[in-house]
Amino acid sequence: MLDTAMRKYVRWVDAFNYGLGRVIMFGIFVLMGILLISSINKTFFTPTLWTLEMAQFVMVGYYILGGPFAMQMGANVRMDLLYGELTPRKKAWTDSFTVLFLIAYLGVLLWGGIDSTIYSFQYGGERSPSAWRPYLWPIKTIMCAGIFLMLLQAISELFKDILFIRTGTPVRHQNEEQGDAL
Numbered sequence: 130m131l132d133t134a135m136r137k138y139v140r141w142v143d144a145f146n147y148g149l150g151r152v153i154m155f156g157i158f159v160l161m162g163i164l165l166i167s168s169i170n171k172t173f174f175t176p177t178l179w180t181l182e183m184a185q186f187v188m189v190g191y192y193i194l195g196g197p198f199a200m201q202m203g204a205n206v207r208m209d210l211l212y213g214e215l216t217p218r219k220k221a222w223t224d225s226f227t228v229l230f231l232i233a234y235l236g237v238l239l240w241g242g243i244d245s246t247i248y249s250f251q252y253g254g255e256r257s258p259s260a261w262r263p264y265l266w267p268i269k270t271i272m273c274a275g276i277f278l279m280l281l282q283a284i285s286e287l288f289k290d291i292l293f294i295r296t297g298t299p300v301r302h303q304n305e306e307q308g309d310a311l
Contacts, residue, residue: 132295143285146282146285
């Protein structure tokens with residue numbers, strides 16, 4: 130019963146973060162477009178106020194919303210000094226222990242992010258101190274959503290490790306192109 134619930138959770142979270150990650154990866158082209166506009170305007174026309182800060186906002190969204198996809202695909206950086214020599218079962222034990230620290234960190238980060246986002250809505254809306262002065266609540270909301278999705282993905286990774294320890298069968302995200310199911 131518990132195994133079934135964990136498998137359903139993993140399937141749902143992995144599918145959502147996989148789909149979102151595949152869409153967000155094209156955000157790099159949005160970032161390139163903004164930087165191209167900035168370069169052209171600085172070279173040939175009057176420099177714009179909004180391009181640098183908008184590029185930073187797009188980069189934050191690209192990074193934070195792509196994080197769960199990167200975690201799911203195993204694209205995160207690891208210290209393989211000792212970890213690489215472990216058996217798959219010992220790796221699962223190690224991962225299930227260390228992911229608890231990540232979950233705690235993301236929980237605190239989300240708490241602070243929500244508090245900061247609420248502050249941005251108060252007092253008429255917090256604005257950037259730059260010359261462009263955009264409202265900060267949109268990017269803070271995106272950051273909170275990304276941290277929340279990363280937290281869900283970290284829990285999914287924990288469940289995958291627990292299921293592997295219990296059954297000996299790896300549980301990984303399977304997408305439609307592979308034709309496999311969880």
